[in-house]
Amino acid sequence: MELAETTGLSPATVSTIVKQLLAAGVVDTRNTVRSGRRAQLVTLAHQYGLLVGVHVSLRGVRIVIADSNFTVLEERVLPLPFDHRADTTLDRVALMIVELTETLGAELDEILGIGISAPAPIDPETGIISLPAVLRGWEDVPIADVLSRRLRVATFVDNDANLGALGEARLGAGRGVRDLLFVGVSYTVGAGIMIDGEIHHGVHGTAGEIGHALVDPLGAVCRCGSRGCLNAVVGVQHLIDSLQVSHGPLSLTELIRLAQEGDPGSGQVVEDAGAAVGIVIANTAATVSPSLVIVGGELAQTGDLLLEPIRTAVARRTVLNAAGPLPIVPSQLAARASVMGALALASDHAVAARGPLSLTSNTGSLQ
Ligand SMILES: [Zn+2]
Structure with a gap:
């Protein structure tokens, strides 16, 4: 009825x-x-059935449950302390997946697959973080295996920027584009490189780790152990620290709001970050030759404040614009970019395992 x-x-x-x-x-x-x-x-x-996407960030976790058409049915965001650990976070994630599935009136066995986005490079061979120093408390943890054993659901893991690229390519600003660069500017900076429709992982999954590109030979030492990494210059914590003297302690949300409202100090650190990120994007683009650059991550919420200096840096490199300007666009999926990519990852594996979903059957096709 x-x-x-x-x-x-x-x-x-x-x-x-x-x-x-x-x-x-x-x-x-x-x-x-x-x-x-x-x-x-x-x-x-x-x-x-259902798909589950999990986006673990340095400061929280986002979980979505979607149908096989990527329509989000349930979503939950949980803040976590900096340096949260794998065991407690994955415990919470497993519980939240069970709760959200129950909320939908569904069963765990209706989940076709779980995709996890992690804020560190993942070795595709082992499923373990390949640069342990960048995510303390997650060393040697087979992230996908932990969840798949606990929930008995096939689970897959990849890096957040890679999944940002996949999410935007399938469902966002990069639909129909086969060669693109997705750059997430948040607590750290990372890039997902899509070449001819496939994510390029590189050896041990460390492709696109542009946050560890050298930008200041005399700069501070980064978590990875190298000096002068992009992350050590433009990571959000660094931007917040540099405003401490004039603005006092700020959260990322406050920094973004102030920048959007035209506060000169906040706007300036965002613009300077854009200029530094822009140089690294220009160098990366000169190497992989994308037809589109998508900028996401929390700091991209400041819009053109961050994007214009990136566009300027890229426009200066003539080789990048030989066949017309290289477009630099904001992420369409915004805070959901990586988690939607995680859904796409889970879906790809489910389709590979079960064959393509089709609305036809032996009993006839639907009218
Ligand atoms: Zn580094």
């Missing part, structure tokens, strides 16, 4: 359509009770 009311179709038509979908294996039906009356609950069939 509810389907008839929502769609405006007659109950008989709804019944016929549901029967066709049931025959094609697209939906399942269950007897239930609604408002004291017997009713039939129509749900998507298990084979068209």
Whole structure:
């Protein structure tokens, strides 16, 4: 009855359509009770099940549950302390996945796959972080295996910038683009490099680690142990620290708000960050030759304040603009870029394991 009311179709038509979908294996039906009356609950069939995306950042975790068309059904964001540890964070993630699945009235076995985005390079061979110093408390942890053992759901992991590139390429600003660079500017800076439609991981998954590109030979020593990395110059913590003397302690949200409101100090550190990131993007683009650069991460919420200095740095390199200007655009998926990429990662593996989802079956195709 509810389907008839929502769609405006007659109950008989709804019944016929549901029967066709049931025959094609697209939906399942269950007897239930609604408002004291017997009713039939129509749900998507298990084979068209759910996808889970998990984006672990240095300061929190975002979990989404989506259907196989990437429509987000449930989402939760949990702040975490800096230097949170793998064991406690993955415990929380597992519990939240169970809770969100229950909220949807679904079962864990309806999840086709879980994708995890991690704020560090992941060795594709081992699934373990390949630069341990950049994410303390996560050394030697097979992140995907921990969750897949606990929840008995196939789980896959990749770096957050790589998944930002995948998310934007499938569902955001990079749809239809086969060669692109996604740059996340947040607590650290990282790039996802897509070449001919595939994420380029490099040896031990360290491709795109532009946050560890040298920008200041006399600069501070970075977490990775090298001196003068981009992260040590423009990482958000560094920007906040540099405003301490004039603004006192600021959160990232406050810094972004102040910059957006035209506060000169905040605006200046964001612009300077853009100029430094822009030089590294220009160098990276000169090497991999993308047709599009997408800028995401929290600091990209400042819009053109961050993007214009990047555009200026890239425009100065004639080789990058030989066939027309190289577009530098903001992330369309914004805070969801990496988690949507994690969904795409899970979906790709699920499709590879089960074959492509199709709305046709042996009993005939849907009209
Ligand atoms: Zn470094």
